Amino acid sequence: MPRISTKTIHEAYKINPFLPLLLPECRTISQAKLELKWINQEFAKTAPDHYTLQKNIKKACIQRFHHIPLQYILKSQPFGSLNIKCQPCVLIPRWETEEWVMDLIQSIKNGKQSLESKNQISIVDLCTGSGCIALLLKRELSKILNSNLNVKAVDCSDSAIDLVNRNKLESSEDPIDIEVLKFDILQSNNIDSILSNQKIDILTCNPPYIPKSDFQRDVTKSVKLFEPKLALIGDKEFYSNLLEKWIPHINSFVYEVGNIDQVKFVKDYISNDNTLNKIWTVGSKYDSNKQCRVVYGYVNSPNSSSYDISKIFSNFGTVIHPSK
Amino acid sequence: MMWRLQRNFSALTINLIKKNKLPPRPKFNEQLETECTESFMHGGRGPGGQKINKSNSKVQLKHIPTGIVVECQETRSRDQNRKIAREKMALAIERFRNGIEVNGEVISEREKAVQEWHRQSKKSKYKKSKQKYEEHQELKKQKELEQLKKDEEILKSIFQQN
Numbered sequence: 001m002p003r004i005s006t007k008t009i010h011e012a013y014k015i016n017p018f019l020p021l022l023l024p025e026c027r028t029i030s031q032a033k034l035e036l037k038w039i040n041q042e043f044a045k046t047a048p049d050h051y052t053l054q055k056n057i058k059k060a061c062i063q064r065f066h067h068i069p070l071q072y073i074l075k076s077q078p079f080g081s082l083n084i085k086c087q088p089c090v091l092i093p094r095w096e097t098e099e100w101v102m103d104l105i106q107s108i109k110n111g112k113q114s115l116e117s118k119n120q121i122s123i124v125d126l127c128t129g130s131g132c133i134a135l136l137l138k139r140e141l142s143k144i145l146n147s148n149l150n151v152k153a154v155d156c157s158d159s160a161i162d163l164v165n166r167n168k169l170e171s172s173e174d175p176i177d178i179e180v181l182k183f184d185i186l187q188s189n190n191i192d193s194i195l196s197n198q199k200i201d202i203l204t205c206n207p208p209y210i211p212k213s214d215f216q217r218d219v220t221k222s223v224k225l226f227e228p229k230l231a232l233i234g235d236k237e238f239y240s241n242l243l244e245k246w247i248p249h250i251n252s253f254v255y256e257v258g259n260i261d262q263v264k265f266v267k268d269y270i271s272n273d274n275t276l277n278k279i280w281t282v283g284s285k286y287d288s289n290k291q292c293r294v295v296y297g298y299v300n301s302p303n304s305s306s307y308d309i310s311k312i313f314s315n316f317g318t319v320i321h322p323s324k
Numbered sequence: 325m326m327w328r329l330q331r332n333f334s335a336l337t338i339n340l341i342k343k344n345k346l347p348p349r350p351k352f353n354e355q356l357e358t359e360c361t362e363s364f365m366h367g368g369r370g371p372g373g374q375k376i377n378k379s380n381s382k383v384q385l386k387h388i389p390t391g392i393v394v395e396c397q398e399t400r401s402r403d404q405n406r407k408i409a410r411e412k413m414a415l416a417i418e419r420f421r422n423g424i425e426v427n428g429e430v431i432s433e434r435e436k437a438v439q440e441w442h443r444q445s446k447k448s449k450y451k452k453s454k455q456k457y458e459e460h461q462e463l464k465k466q467k468e469l470e471q472l473k474k475d476e477e478i479l480k481s482i483f484q485q486n
Contacts, residue, residue, distance in 0.1 A: 034380060038400055070379045077379075078401030095366060095381050096373050098402060210374055219375045232374050258373050288364040289372050 021061040042074045067222040079132045082171040089159040091231035093132040096287045105140045111311035120148045126205040128153035131164035156184040200250045207238035209258035252298035263295045285317030341441040347434045350418035352410040383409045
């Protein structure tokens with residue numbers, strides 16, 4: 001990354017003495033100004049007087065100079081209609097995730113008749129982290145659907161479980177009712193406690209998907225230094241876990257991916273399996289930055305039943321493996 | 325006489341603007357929604373996802389029939405930015421279609437009314453302060469007069485005693 005010119009630093013200093021501290025992360029003066037405005041707004045809510053406010057802002061700018069993510073400093077990140085609390089040791093929700101979750105909600109809204117014939121809909125979010133996906137789905141879908149909605153959030157890290165429990169109460173005006181489970185899906189073979197004798201309608205997951213070889217090269221400094229590696233580094237283990245363990249128990253899945261190889265891996269597994277390739281359809285979805293972001297799949301239910309999950313996904317992405 | 329009548333007449337024709345009766349805010353309706361394309365820009369190409377943590381999100385709306393483009397990245401929330409961009413777009417289209425030119429700037433009917441309201445309220449504020457000042461001056465004069473009368477009476481009484 002190119003060095004910031006002294007001229008820019010001087011210009012920034014003239015506008016506000018704290019601004020040069022934000023330049024290494026923001027790169028441009030306009031972005032830095034915006035960020036300073038947000039810091040100002042956020043701290044102004046709680047500061048008792050002008051002196052402590054200025055002190056807090058200075059502290060935040062210095063933290064930002066040391067590449068601490070803005071969301072850890074302000075302790076929150078907007079996610080759809082929610083304001084998700086953030087704390088160190090838990091991954092910060094990304095805009096890409098927000099984008100596909102909002103699209104998924106819209107798709108469910110369009111095809112809600114096909115879901116409503118079932119009176120108990122079960123959604124499970126694995127590797128939930130801050131709980132953003134599970135909480136947003138629960139909040140938005142309970143407005144749309146008339147059926148009973150049962151949302152479970154699963155994670156293996158203690159700090160993530162703590163944060164989800166906090167976000168349940170604090171991320172919106174009224175508490176959101178989801179079930180939080182601590183469970184290591186890679187280690188444990190016994191997934192019955194999550195299933196509770198019922199097929200899962202939608203399984204969502206934002207697994208760690210950065211391969212170890214890419215970690216040093218591609219990941220930006222603030223992510224590399226301050227976000228948990230547990231939630232970042234991984235390659236195909238979560239996708240093979242999905243295909244081996246979960247697929248008999250689910251009707252559809254939506255998994256976030258980092259690159260096209262992971263989509264191919266899922267697609268190849270299903271198309272090479274003689275029983276799975278008849279009933280499963282697999283598709284992929286790109287984000288607005290034109291990167292491959294989501295792999296999804298669903299079972300084709302028999303024509304006679306009114307419950308049809310495929311209606312939801314008809315406009316969600318592009319199908320890459322149609323069922324035979 | 326004639327001069328006075330004219331002045332009164334002109335004073336009557338000023339049309340007073342009330343804050344709660346302004347022309348409505350332009351609305352972003354469903355028809356506009358279909359005419360617009362929305363795109364999101366997050367600065368820079370590259371892998372994205374978990375690898376990069378961007379806190380800003382920019383929303384760009386383009387109205388195809390007129391070619392108006394508005395952008396918004398004021399807040400951290402993408403949801404909020406989308407709402408603000410839509411408000412901005414509605415205003416821009418209102419200006420484009422029913423704009424009024426004031427001092428070389430094209431503004432909407434509502435904005436003109438708001439400007440006028442500010443001007444009038446400023447005027448009325450000035451008037452009020454002037455009135456207050458005059459009342460105060462009058463009071464002061466009366467008090468002085470009373471004081472003088474009292475003094476005179478005292479003086480008279482002293483003279484009579486003598």
